[in-house]
Amino acid sequence: MSKYIYTFGDGKAEGSAAMKNLLGGKGSGLAEMNLIGIPVPPGFTITTEACNLYTKNGAESTFALIKADVEQALHQVEELTKMEFGSAENPLLVSVRSGARVSMPGMMDTILNLGLNDVSVEGLSKRTNNPRFAWDSYRRFIQMFSDIVLDMKPTTKEDIDPFEEIIESVKHAKGVKQDTELDVEDLKSLVVKYKEAVKAKTGNDFPQEPQQQLWRAIQAVFDSWNNDRAKYYRILNKIPEDWGTAVNVQAMVFGNMGNTSATGVGFTRDASTGENIFNGEYLINAQGEDVVAGIRTPQQITLIGSKRWAESQGVQEDVRKTQFPSLEESLPETYLELKNVQEKLEQHFKDMQDIEFTIQNGKLWLLQCRNGKRTGAAMVQIACDLFREGKIDEKTALKRIEPNKLDELLHPIFTPEALKTAKFVAKGLPASPGAASGQIVFFADEAKKFAQSILVRIETSPEDLEGMNIARGILTARGGMTSHAAVVARGMGKCCVCGAGALNINYKQRTLEVGGKVYAEGDWISLNGSTGDVFEGKLQTQEAQLSGDFGLIMDWAEKYTRMYVRTNADTPKDAQVARKFGAKGIGLTRTEHMFFEGERIKAMREMILASDLAGRQLALAKLLPFQRTDFEGIFEAMNGYGVTIRLLDPPLHEFVPHETAQQQELAQEMGLTLEQVKQKVHELAEFNPMLGHRGCRLGITYPEITEMQTRAIIEAALNIKAKGLDVKPEIMVPLVGNVNELEHQLKVVRKTADTVFKERNDTIHYLVGTMIEVPRACLVADSIGQIAEFFSFGTNDLTQMTLGFSRDDAGKFLPYYINNGILKVDPFQVLDRQGVGKMVELAVKNGKSTNPNLKVGICGEHGGEPSSVEFFHIVGLDYVSCSPFRVPIARVAAAIANLTHA
Amino acid sequence: MSKYIYTFGDGKAEGSAAMKNLLGGKGSGLAEMNLIGIPVPPGFTITTEACNLYTKNGAESTFALIKADVEQALHQVEELTKMEFGSAENPLLVSVRSGARVSMPGMMDTILNLGLNDVSVEGLSKRTNNPRFAWDSYRRFIQMFSDIVLDMKPTTKEDIDPFEEIIESVKHAKGVKQDTELDVEDLKSLVVKYKEAVKAKTGNDFPQEPQQQLWRAIQAVFDSWNNDRAKYYRILNKIPEDWGTAVNVQAMVFGNMGNTSATGVGFTRDASTGENIFNGEYLINAQGEDVVAGIRTPQQITLIGSKRWAESQGVQEDVRKTQFPSLEESLPETYLELKNVQEKLEQHFKDMQDIEFTIQNGKLWLLQCRNGKRTGAAMVQIACDLFREGKIDEKTALKRIEPNKLDELLHPIFTPEALKTAKFVAKGLPASPGAASGQIVFFADEAKKFAQSILVRIETSPEDLEGMNIARGILTARGGMTSHAAVVARGMGKCCVCGAGALNINYKQRTLEVGGKVYAEGDWISLNGSTGDVFEGKLQTQEAQLSGDFGLIMDWAEKYTRMYVRTNADTPKDAQVARKFGAKGIGLTRTEHMFFEGERIKAMREMILASDLAGRQLALAKLLPFQRTDFEGIFEAMNGYGVTIRLLDPPLHEFVPHETAQQQELAQEMGLTLEQVKQKVHELAEFNPMLGHRGCRLGITYPEITEMQTRAIIEAALNIKAKGLDVKPEIMVPLVGNVNELEHQLKVVRKTADTVFKERNDTIHYLVGTMIEVPRACLVADSIGQIAEFFSFGTNDLTQMTLGFSRDDAGKFLPYYINNGILKVDPFQVLDRQGVGKMVELAVKNGKSTNPNLKVGICGEHGGEPSSVEFFHIVGLDYVSCSPFRVPIARVAAAIANLTHA
Numbered sequence A, B: 001m002s003k004y005i006y007t008f009g010d011g012k013a014e015g016s017a018a019m020k021n022l023l024g025g026k027g028s029g030l031a032e033m034n035l036i037g038i039p040v041p042p043g044f045t046i047t048t049e050a051c052n053l054y055t056k057n058g059a060e061s062t063f064a065l066i067k068a069d070v071e072q073a074l075h076q077v078e079e080l081t082k083m084e085f086g087s088a089e090n091p092l093l094v095s096v097r098s099g100a101r102v103s104m105p106g107m108m109d110t111i112l113n114l115g116l117n118d119v120s121v122e123g124l125s126k127r128t129n130n131p132r133f134a135w136d137s138y139r140r141f142i143q144m145f146s147d148i149v150l151d152m153k154p155t156t157k158e159d160i161d162p163f164e165e166i167i168e169s170v171k172h173a174k175g176v177k178q179d180t181e182l183d184v185e186d187l188k189s190l191v192v193k194y195k196e197a198v199k200a201k202t203g204n205d206f207p208q209e210p211q212q213q214l215w216r217a218i219q220a221v222f223d224s225w226n227n228d229r230a231k232y233y234r235i236l237n238k239i240p241e242d243w244g245t246a247v248n249v250q251a252m253v254f255g256n257m258g259n260t261s262a263t264g265v266g267f268t269r270d271a272s273t274g275e276n277i278f279n280g281e282y283l284i285n286a287q288g289e290d291v292v293a294g295i296r297t298p299q300q301i302t303l304i305g306s307k308r309w310a311e312s313q314g315v316q317e318d319v320r321k322t323q324f325p326s327l328e329e330s331l332p333e334t335y336l337e338l339k340n341v342q343e344k345l346e347q348h349f350k351d352m353q354d355i356e357f358t359i360q361n362g363k364l365w366l367l368q369c370r371n372g373k374r375t376g377a378a379m380v381q382i383a384c385d386l387f388r389e390g391k392i393d394e395k396t397a398l399k400r401i402e403p404n405k406l407d408e409l410l411h412p413i414f415t416p417e418a419l420k421t422a423k424f425v426a427k428g429l430p431a432s433p434g435a436a437s438g439q440i441v442f443f444a445d446e447a448k449k450f451a452q453s454i455l456v457r458i459e460t461s462p463e464d465l466e467g468m469n470i471a472r473g474i475l476t477a478r479g480g481m482t483s484h485a486a487v488v489a490r491g492m493g494k495c496c497v498c499g500a501g502a503l504n505i506n507y508k509q510r511t512l513e514v515g516g517k518v519y520a521e522g523d524w525i526s527l528n529g530s531t532g533d534v535f536e537g538k539l540q541t542q543e544a545q546l547s548g549d550f551g552l553i554m555d556w557a558e559k560y561t562r563m564y565v566r567t568n569a570d571t572p573k574d575a576q577v578a579r580k581f582g583a584k585g586i587g588l589t590r591t592e593h594m595f596f597e598g599e600r601i602k603a604m605r606e607m608i609l610a611s612d613l614a615g616r617q618l619a620l621a622k623l624l625p626f627q628r629t630d631f632e633g634i635f636e637a638m639n640g641y642g643v644t645i646r647l648l649d650p651p652l653h654e655f656v657p658h659e660t661a662q663q664q665e666l667a668q669e670m671g672l673t674l675e676q677v678k679q680k681v682h683e684l685a686e687f688n689p690m691l692g693h694r695g696c697r698l699g700i701t702y703p704e705i706t707e708m709q710t711r712a713i714i715e716a717a718l719n720i721k722a723k724g725l726d727v728k729p730e731i732m733v734p735l736v737g738n739v740n741e742l743e744h745q746l747k748v749v750r751k752t753a754d755t756v757f758k759e760r761n762d763t764i765h766y767l768v769g770t771m772i773e774v775p776r777a778c779l780v781a782d783s784i785g786q787i788a789e790f791f792s793f794g795t796n797d798l799t800q801m802t803l804g805f806s807r808d809d810a811g812k813f814l815p816y817y818i819n820n821g822i823l824k825v826d827p828f829q830v831l832d833r834q835g836v837g838k839m840v841e842l843a844v845k846n847g848k849s850t851n852p853n854l855k856v857g858i859c860g861e862h863g864g865e866p867s868s869v870e871f872f873h874i875v876g877l878d879y880v881s882c883s884p885f886r887v888p889i890a891r892v893a894a895a896i897a898n899l900t901h902a
């Protein structure tokens, strides 16, 4: 028979930290603290298995199963505390708390002082010699129990808690403001009125029997596992239904029993900076809820903390010492005990701990301990310090890194001083992290107008690329986390706030109106791309400080990873940035991004509008030198590493002008009529361009494009080789779904390369491979693998096609899907393992079946997302490629994946 | 060691009909005819394996390998014919012909009279006592051999054959018109000139050595297997490279040796009607090429055929008898022999034979026999007749049916008389078969203007649906075989000609201009949807005659099929048509097609433009009765059979008006401003609507739509049940990619149905299932299968997403892909087995793994295409569903698949 109850207390415990799944986080922590000699009020934990039984079989059979053990455990608590449940002399009071494996909002949290009734309240009064404390505790317990267990809590924001209503009317009648101004008689009459309210609302008397109180509280915890809010939270956070929650029943201790009592929270290290210094806050003569209420100012635990606090708040030392003394000063002995306890806990758990404690009449009790939440900077600092202190080894330290949090360290931020006085303007989505200030421009081609500009657009388009690169930051009124602006900005590592719906942008007047205030071109604004905040004026920023510890983490990542990390970069500048972050080569260069600047777009349009092959070749010849120069820069930056260059991919429609003025201009340049240009633009329009004439379909129907691009790549490679550098070009054919497509392009590439080799009387080794991004390609990857030298997964398109989601249109249903639990995460951010992942797996398996030496990587945006990187490690990819600023994140994620799945 | 040469002659043969792969169609036929005692000129076949060796290893080693055997075989021919290769007295002449497994244009066909040279021409002259015949044969041989083997054939249409040039100049000099007017001396001088031309062009003398002639001819046949045209043909027709071609070398016989010589072709039955009557044409004193040249009128073989011919041509009996006698009359004994031979052949091959014969001096020789090509009507008639005659069994008869050819029998056709005088206007694509005449209308909403109208549009859109249904036929200037007009018309079984590019349609003037001639609204035109022809005026049509034999075929199909066939039908009328064709239920009712008519579209638009739930519900309530009525009609027509109704699928943008006038109208009706309507229309526009807010994504974000549709279905079902009929509704959720989507819709459906059941105090059994059309659905079909009661593959969308081809846009590259062999067939017409098929297979396997009773069908257009139907049989589907007029085709295809893969 299973064991459903685990007791703890007085340095003993049936459970331990290892039993988190069975006892929940809180329960296992309480047990473990007992085991290592930390003072914890005695109690017991009802297991998550009991919760599952309850969910399955209901209360009657479940409670029958555990009743005897609960009574036995409670009896043990009575013995340890030398108190008695429901006693009129020396009553035992308990707290009842839920405790799942992870803390979960939406569930029942805590009932305190359970065991109080009309009899035991007198006992408490006697024992503590404090009638006010006893009656105040009783009226609080009635309210808490009734709200939570008897369902008297208001269900809407408009409704008023019936108990709050009563207490307000009592205070009003007496003419006082604070609860603390009520005396014992007032509290006694409150209890009477509270009980009347319960009777009126529920039809029953408030339960006086402590056993009944206890079982109803236990049931309420179990029920709360399945309430709507908890279910919703589980869906959002991918928490399985069958984890269940444990219930912790524990003897009450009181921090509000006088001036040698206190309550507080602490951290064994600084959660914000990572500094190795014990810190936290406490209040003398208070309960936990008083800290939350915010009526009294919490004081610092340590003297040094207290002094730092006083300095930052401008509090004089004499005021601090008398009014806000540290625990170190006010209760020095207990402080020393607490200091030892926190040291012991960190030593034991080998990580920074977040603790809750209560001091009752000078006696210290720990109520909770857990690994503390921390900032990215603190995460790095603490992991490295713990390693240096010999507490954890390299591997453990590395696994302590949440890769996504490194992002905080990689971008400039506003100084805390600047933020203090900043005037908030609007909030958008935190589309691309970092902080930037600049003068407003409304048009991409005017980004150069100011030395520091912020490009403000309703939304951006590929034509804006050059301007986006010049501007310090980008702000849009429309579009989500995967809109053009967001994706491009993240790729550039440029600060971007997207979809700030409150903005009214008027391109004609060149103004931005928000909340009644109008900003004009040239006005300064500041963006925080990590939070989505938009501020007025120019705020001071501080650069990212890639400290020595950051480098240490990267060294470990290098040491323990199996996959290597490349970058997606379209310019020599991006390539250089990525190299600094440790990218080993380029996984994706989108040649088309090179086509939008100045003269290039003209030649590109000329090519598109040409009526025959000769005309196209003429225009392509103009593009060739531009491409070659770009490639040379990239090859130089990636000396010694592979550079994957994708042949032209987007539909041609993206390159032609869509406004009449520009069309007119183009018509004149090309000696065409406006009508002819309009006609061509119209012809290029497609119903579903994502599935239209693009990718290798362009290179196949217009082989001259592939020829030109191959020539540019090979010529650039030979030029850089001639400088003595090591060039490793990899030519990637996009959107292949059929081996014949790749074969066609392969022939064009090989033939062109051979021609260049002959012309130059020199050769270079290069690879030809394909992007795997059409579902069909995964299914026939065995045949494609026979002629491809590498695969690179384009998981953006693969996600679009496998799920049938147009990324540009998914805004109409994807948020609804995520908010309603139909999808757990945005599949464009986190790889959909069941669907797209399955395709990736199939393709790897099929491809390697015919070509065991096939090099396989991924160059979609998922390449920089830790959970996706983990998946790519599991399915055996050779590398991931991501935007430059995600490279460190991907490197750490890849290393952790390797350690986790060793 | 392999055997590369197979001899035949004098009633003996080393090969047989069973050796088609090795000997080619022609070679195996020649061998088999020998074996069954049919007179065939002796000869031998060089195997396809020799061809493959040649392709692989080249001429030298291959010819070394076969040389001795070829000489040996040639010697045997000399012995049998008692003639000698290259003899000055009695020269053996041979023909050299290619012969692959299937006949293949683009390859070298035939060289006749090989063996002639300056010496043997004299021998031929002596032996035949006909110098003119001998020298005419020699000059023809030089031309044929030089053109084909020596590559002197002109390569472009503009170039003139050098030999034609010479003969024309000779005739011109002599002042005659016909070759036949040249005498022996003329021919001798021609030979001299021809040989000079060869020397001038090739630098070498015309080869005089017969052995050399033979080997060069053999080599030319082998080479022709790999010429560009042959390769191209193989790509188009999916013929593997490694089939190779055989070479047939055979003693010449001559039909042009006088009035007891003749040449002809015959069919053992009528290839057009299937009538069991021997028929064919011949010419006295002629060679095969004379029949082709068309200078002389070919005569009928049989007397009855001759009389029928005379009657149809208005030739008097005395004229017929004297000038155009039948073979039966002119050479009665040989005729009898021929008649016996054809009977013997049919009896032997158990199928209608197409034969070629030559009569040399009264002696009959068969040169070829093969299964004859035939019309759809003849195919049915012959298969049934052969069965009744006891020659083949039911299964064989059924397998003789090419399902696609049944289409010819299902639609009205123009009478032959009408076609004779019809004035051709233009040619388009044969988008939907049948014949129709009507008066031109240019707008769908004016289709009722005339009792019989033809809707003429540049292209059609969903708004035109009602008008398309009313018109007799549809003609468009743009769009391919899978354009909107084509797909919808085929679905309706309505005659349609698409993409007739020569048409200039002017909507404003309501005119259609083509080739300078203008047709106005109200003018009569006629369409042949089976050929793509457009005619002027009103042509007489005759209805499809579904003869008794057609019924017999259907009975066999019923008997031998495993899968059953449903239909895709959106109206009660379509449902009735399909029932007549044997559909067992409906596999797809597209509810949205019901939304376009009259009042309905108004309510639909009201729903879309409503600003809140209440507004949408109000509009939906207006749609409900329309839907219910439609469903009632469909349920009635399908009494006893399942009816699958798909919930709303297309993006809402398809339903709103896109022209200002209509938007204005809508604005007024709804009390909105034009701006508001325009804004809403703009908001609904999507970048890639195919992958946007559609399918179940609509039903999930607007559950009230699913509620309304469910209510309409269930109410209709209960109403029809109340009439005593058997109703089996199946509700299908489209575009599911995730089990949560289906679960969401399932709940809405079940809840709504339960509500209706309560209201009516009655229930009905219904199924809820899903369309499998998103690739992801196939990958997670195990989880979807747990809650779906059926799967129906939407292979149109599945093809779009798996291949990444937007059907509406693929016109820009798909034709190029097919013409260049990158794709073998249009994947929207024939299921892509490697890609989409793999997905289907996966989904069936996954789905049945969790739900063994899962019903699985397919309702994409592939459901009516025989090769796709075969695939669906192989992967174990329960049924296919297709448009009503494809039902018989699918039924036969399904039965044949079952017989083939038994």
Ligand SMILES: [Mg+2]
Binding pocket: A734, A773, A794, A796, A797
């Ligand atoms: Mg892509």
Ligand SMILES: [Mg+2]
Binding pocket: B734, B773, B794, B796, B797
């Ligand atoms: Mg579909």
